[in-house]
Amino acid sequence: MSRKLAKSEIENPQSEILSTLYVNLLFSKQPAYLNKINPKLMGNTGIRTITTGLTGLSLVICTCSDPVNSSKKAGPQKSPNLLLINIDDMGWRDVGFMGSEYYETPNIDSLARQGMIFTNAYATAANSAPSRACMMTGQWTPRHRIYTVDNSDRGKSRYRKLIPTTNNTTLSDDNIIIAEVLKSAGYITCIAGKWHLSENPQTRGFDVNIGGCHAGSPGSYYPPYTNVPLSAPSGDYCLTNLIMDKTLDFIRTVKDKPFFLYYAPYAVHTPIQPVKHLLTKYQNKPEWNGQNNAEYATMIENLDTQIGRLVRLLKETGLFDKTLIIFTSDNGGVFNITKNRPLRAGKGSYYEGGIREPMFACWSGKIAPGSISDIPVTNLDFFPTLLDAAGIDRPSGKILDGQSFLPVLTGKGTISERPLFWHFPVYLEGGNNETQDTIFRTRPGSAVRSGYWKLIEYFEDEDFELYNLEDDIGEKTNQASSNPKKLHELRIILDQWRQQTGAPVPDQINPEFQDL
Numbered sequence: 294m295s296r297k298l299a300k301s302e303i304e305n306p307q308s309e310i311l312s313t314l315y316v317n318l319l320f321s322k323q324p325a326y327l328n329k330i331n332p333k334l335m336g337n338t339g340i341r342t343i344t345t346g347l348t349g350l351s352l353v354i355c356t357c358s359d360p361v362n363s364s365k366k367a368g369p370q371k372s373p374n375l376l377l378i379n380i381d382d383m384g385w386r387d388v389g390f391m392g393s394e395y396y397e398t399p400n401i402d403s404l405a406r407q408g409m410i411f412t413n414a415y416a417t418a419a420n421s422a423p424s425r426a427c428m429m430t431g432q433w434t435p436r437h438r439i440y441t442v443d444n445s446d447r448g449k450s451r452y453r454k455l456i457p458t459t460n461n462t463t464l465s466d467d468n469i470i471i472a473e474v475l476k477s478a479g480y481i482t483c484i485a486g487k488w489h490l491s492e493n494p495q496t497r498g499f500d501v502n503i504g505g506c507h508a509g510s511p512g513s514y515y516p517p518y519t520n521v522p523l524s525a526p527s528g529d530y531c532l533t534n535l536i537m538d539k540t541l542d543f544i545r546t547v548k549d550k551p552f553f554l555y556y557a558p559y560a561v562h563t564p565i566q567p568v569k570h571l572l573t574k575y576q577n578k579p580e581w582n583g584q585n586n587a588e589y590a591t592m593i594e595n596l597d598t599q600i601g602r603l604v605r606l607l608k609e610t611g612l613f614d615k616t617l618i619i620f621t622s623d624n625g626g627v628f629n630i631t632k633n634r635p636l637r638a639g640k641g642s643y644y645e646g647g648i649r650e651p652m653f654a655c656w657s658g659k660i661a662p663g664s665i666s667d668i669p670v671t672n673l674d675f676f677p678t679l680l681d682a683a684g685i686d687r688p689s690g691k692i693l694d695g696q697s698f699l700p701v702l703t704g705k706g707t708i709s710e711r712p713l714f715w716h717f718p719v720y721l722e723g724g725n726n727e728t729q730d731t732i733f734r735t736r737p738g739s740a741v742r743s744g745y746w747k748l749i750e751y752f753e754d755e756d757f758e759l760y761n762l763e764d765d766i767g768e769k770t771n772q773a774s775s776n777p778k779k780l781h782e783l784r785i786i787l788d789q790w791r792q793q794t795g796a797p798v799p800d801q802i803n804p805e806f807q808d809l
């Protein structure tokens with residue numbers, strides 16, 4: 294289904310018509326629920342949304358050109374540039390293109406409009422290190438054994454019934470990652486920002502390292518930054534801006550060689566520190582859908598501004614049209630900082646709020662602008678997708694658990710329906726009133742999504758939660774008791790997957806556990 298946008302809509306990307314159109318398209322599966330939250334979300338545009346579920350093609354629903362800039366023509370170049378943008382801790386609705394009316398992300402939204410938005414995109418884990426390890430290796434967590442950040446026995450021992458599986462905090466050198474494959478194929482490679490998987494990303498296929506190290510966050514976004522190997526040019530210089538300064542320097546050096554840029558800024562992870570000149574605006578802005586943290590909002594807007602600088606340089610140098618861009622976040626928004634509504638909970642939880650991500654891909658002339666897909670994808674899929682886009686063979690002997698969704702992007706095909714899995718044989722403290730309990734964000738377990746059904750299994754007491762995400766995206770009604778047939782079906786799928794991947798299931802009782 295397609296609709297040609299009016300000239301006024303294209304020229305004014307912030308137009309009410311356009312933003313309402315997108316919001317309608319994004320949330321077509323949950324109109325009643327969203328109507329209850331904010332009737333404006335489902336305002337009648339006269340546009341009927343068609344989404345295609347798990348088996349069909351993504352449909353191009355409107356066409357629009359880039360409303361802001363035009364590009365110079367680049368010189369001859371055989372391989373596309375690859376830009377993977379992985380924001381830290383950005384929630385599913387922390388951007389305008391996912392409907393937020395509190396945060397302001399005009400540059401990101403403009404990019405999203407130039408490509409295909411995915412409404413069912415997932416991180417493979419609910420916090421940073423495992424999510425990034427999965428993305429970089431293209432493998433489920435049991436294969437690299439990075440299940441969480443730091444130790445797996447976080448939280449008070451007396452609350453932990455099981456002794457969790459030991460966590461791996463450094464990615465094994467013998468597990469080849471996407472940067473190494475691309476470098477071998479002739480790409481110049483750069484990481485800008487957070488690495489988190491070993492001490493030095495330059496031993497893992499990155500030619501250029503801008504601030505990447507084992508640390509998961511800076512001590513401060515203002516000098517002295519601490520934790521990260523970057524020095525400020527002046528006393529109040531924001532780390533996010535500095536990383537982009539150096540990223541632009543990298544872009545200016547690449548010339549005709551294809552590049553792989555992994556842009557993974559530390560923002561918008563804690564510490565939450567405002568960009569001062571933006572603060573008053575958000576302090577005076579009404580809350581939207583639970584989003585009201587002005588300091589966090591300034592960090593999001595500043596990040597968006599930096600991404601705008603990058604896009605502008607790519608266009609000025611003629612590289613934009615030769616670049617496949619994928620945008621995502623590594624895990625859900627932090628519950629006490631932002632809200633992912635109608636998704637339940639946030640970072641660290643295996644409810645949707647912890648793992649469903651804002652995501653889009655754009656590639657001039659290859660991906661139809663204004664397109665949208667509800668096909669479930671995961672960051673495991675990026676490895677094979679990027680290789681396919683670059684025309685590079687998969688490394689021999691390497692297990693890749695994801696699928697290339699390049700045919701979806703180009704409109705030439707689809708991907709086969711498959712279940713998605715999460716495995717977290719660990720404890721993560723810091724629960725809230727939307728997590729399983731208020732002590733832990735997660736307890737040891739596994740999860741699987743198959744079709745619209747999602748099963749979560751907790752190992753402590755063999756508890757199961759079964760949700761139908763089509764009708765219950767907020768995971769409020771546990772159907773494990775009322776739908777034993779579906780429960781059985783998903784348990785078999787999950788058991789088989791754990792066997793295939795050698796996923797450890799902790800069963801040893803913690804002697805310090807006190808049953809409350």
Ligand SMILES: [Ca+2]
Pocket residue numbers: 381382420421562623624
């Ligand atoms: Ca993160």
